[in-house]
Amino acid sequence: MSLCQDRQIKGFLLFLTLFALLFVGTATVLTIYQVNGAEALWLKHDEAVSSSLLEQSVPKEVIAVAFTNTDISEDGRSLLAAAGLGKQSESSMRPYFNQFQRSAFCTMLCTVLFFLFVLAVGIFVFFWKRKRLYQQADKILLNYINGDYSCHIPQNYEGAIYQVFSSVEQLATMLQSKNETERKAKEFLKDTISDISHQLKTPLAALAMYQEIIESEPENAETVKQFAAKMGISLKRMEQLILSMLKITRLDTGNIIFEKxxxxxxxxxxxxxxxxxxxxxxxxxxxxxxxxxxxxxxxxxxxxxxxxxxxxxxxxxxxxxxxxxxxxxxxxxxxxxxxxxxxxxxxxxxxxxxxxxxxxxxxxxxxxxxxxxxxxxxxxxxxxxxxxxxxxxxxxxxxxxxxxxxxxx
Missing domain, CATH: 3.30.565.10 (Histidine kinase-like ATPase, C-terminal domain)
Structure with missing residues (x-):
C-alpha cells in the first residue's frame, strides 16, 4: 500500500500504535489498582464488622459462617433497613467509599487527560511536519516558476507524496533543459546575426565606395570596368559568406540530416x-x-x-x-x-x-x-x-x- 510507504505517515501510524498499546496497558494497570483498592476497602469493612461482633460475644463459628454465607433473605434485608443501613444511609465506611470514589475518578481523569494531551501533541507534530514539507515544496515550485532551479524538491523517500514530488522534479528538469536550449538558441542567433552584420560591413562599404567612384566617372570606361569587376568580387564574397553561414547554422541547429x-x-x-x-x-x-x-x-x-x-x-x-x-x-x-x-x-x-x-x-x-x-x-x-x-x-x-x-x- 503506497500510503504506508510514506515515511511521515509510517511514523505517525507507529506513534498511534504505541499510543494505543500504552493506553491499553495503562488502563489495565489502573483497573487492577482500583480492584485491589476496592478489595482492601471491603476487607476493612469485614474486619470492622467482625471486631464488633466479637465484642458482643458472638461466637467465632457464627461469625465465620456469616461471612461465608452467600444467600440473601428478606429477614436480613428487613434487619438492615430497620437498623438504617440502606444505600443512602450513613455508616462508618461511607467516608472510605467516598474517598475511594474521588481517588478513582481523579486517577482516571488525569490519565485520560494525559493521553489526550500526548495524542494531540503527536497529531500536531505530524501535521506541522506535513505543512512544513508542503511549504518547502511550494517555495521551490515558485523558484521553478521564476526560472531558479538551484534547489530541488525532496524526492529520495517512498510514499505517494514523494512520487508526486519526483514527477514534479522531472517536469522541472525538462523545463530547465528547454529553457537552457532556448537560451542557447537565442545566444546563437544573436551571435550569428552579430557575426554576419560585422562581416558584411566591409564588402558593403567597398560596394558603396565603388558605386561612388563609378558615378563620379561614368564617362571613363576603364574606371567603370575596373570597379565593376571589384563590385563583382565583393558581391561574390558576400554570397559566399551568406551561404557558408546558412550551412553552418543549419548544421549547428541540427536541421541537416546526413544521408550516409x-x-x-x-x-x-x-x-x-x-x-x-x-x-x-x-x-x-x-x-x-x-x-x-x-x-x-x-x-x-x-x-x-x-x-x-x-x-x-x-x-x-x-x-x-x-x-x-x-x-x-x-x-x-x-x-x-x-x-x-x-x-x-x-x-x-x-x-x-x-x-x-x-x-x-x-x-x-x-x-x-x-x-x-x-x-x-x-x-x-x-x-x-x-x-x-x-x-x-x-x-x-x-x-x-x-x-x-x-x-x-
Whole structure:
C-alpha cells in the first residue's frame, strides 16, 4: 500500500500504535489498582464488622459462617433497613467509599487527560511536519516558476507524496533543459546575426565606395570596368559568406540530416578537390592523392566532400608557390582516417586552438581573401556524422589535418 510507504505517515501510524498499546496497558494497570483498592476497602469493612461482633460475644463459628454465607433473605434485608443501613444511609465506611470514589475518578481523569494531551501533541507534530514539507515544496515550485532551479524538491523517500514530488522534479528538469536550449538558441542567433552584420560591413562599404567612384566617372570606361569587376568580387564574397553561414547554422541547429551510404574514398576525394585542381595548377601547386582506391567509407558524400574541400582550400591558401597538398587515407580495425597535409607556412602555437572558431583570422595569415568559415564548417560536418577532426602543425613546416570516422565492426 503506497500510503504506508510514506515515511511521515509510517511514523505517525507507529506513534498511534504505541499510543494505543500504552493506553491499553495503562488502563489495565489502573483497573487492577482500583480492584485491589476496592478489595482492601471491603476487607476493612469485614474486619470492622467482625471486631464488633466479637465484642458482643458472638461466637467465632457464627461469625465465620456469616461471612461465608452467600444467600440473601428478606429477614436480613428487613434487619438492615430497620437498623438504617440502606444505600443512602450513613455508616462508618461511607467516608472510605467516598474517598475511594474521588481517588478513582481523579486517577482516571488525569490519565485520560494525559493521553489526550500526548495524542494531540503527536497529531500536531505530524501535521506541522506535513505543512512544513508542503511549504518547502511550494517555495521551490515558485523558484521553478521564476526560472531558479538551484534547489530541488525532496524526492529520495517512498510514499505517494514523494512520487508526486519526483514527477514534479522531472517536469522541472525538462523545463530547465528547454529553457537552457532556448537560451542557447537565442545566444546563437544573436551571435550569428552579430557575426554576419560585422562581416558584411566591409564588402558593403567597398560596394558603396565603388558605386561612388563609378558615378563620379561614368564617362571613363576603364574606371567603370575596373570597379565593376571589384563590385563583382565583393558581391561574390558576400554570397559566399551568406551561404557558408546558412550551412553552418543549419548544421549547428541540427536541421541537416546526413544521408550516409558506402562510397569509395578515391571517388570522395576526387569529388572534393575537383574544383580546386585547376586553381592549384594555376598557382603552381600540387594536390597529391595516395591511397587504396578500393577502400570504402560510410558517410554523406556531398557534405563530407565539402568538408575535405574546405580543408584543402585552406591548405592551398597557406602554401607558397611550388607547395604540395597531400591526401592519404588508412583503415584501422575500428576507425577510418583521412590525412590532409601540406608543407606550407603552418599554424602558430597561439593560433592552433582557435582555428575552428568562426571568422577567426590569425595575424600571421597570408590569406587576405578568406572569410574564416571554411574550417568551422568542416568541423561541424565531420562531427555531425560522428567523426572527429584534429590538427597538428609546426610553424614554417606545414600542417596535418586528420579526419577520423568510426567503422562498423
Amino acid at each position: 551510404k558506402s562510397c569509395r574514398v578515391s571517388e570522395l576525394i576526387a569529388h572534393s578537390v575537383n574544383e580546386l585542381t585547376a586553381r592549384a595548377k594555376n598557382e603552381n601547386k600540387q594536390i597529391q592523392i595516395d591511397g587504396d582506391g578500393e577502400q570504402k567509407l560510410i558517410c554523406d558524400m556531398e557534405w563530407t566532400g565539402e568538408a575535405i574541400g574546405n580543408i584543402v582550400k585552406n591548405a592551398l591558401d597557406h602554401t607558397q608557390v611550388g607547395g604540395i597538398v597531400r591526401i592519404t587515407w588508412n583503415r584501422a580495425p575500428a576507425m577510418f582516417q583521412i590525412f590532409i597535409s601540406d608543407n606550407g607556412s603552418g599554424i602558430a602555437p597561439e593560433d592552433i586552438h582557435h582555428i575552428f572558431k568562426r571568422f577567426y583570422r590569425s595575424k600571421h595569415s597570408i590569406d587576405t581573401q578568406g572569410i574564416g568559415l571554411g574550417l568551422p564548417l568542416a568541423k561541424s560536418i565531420i562531427e555531425g556524422q560522428g567523426g572527429v577532426i584534429s590538427v597538428q602543425s609546426e610553424s614554417g613546416k606545414g600542417t596535418l589535418f586528420t579526419l577520423s570516422f568510426l567503422t562498423e565492426l
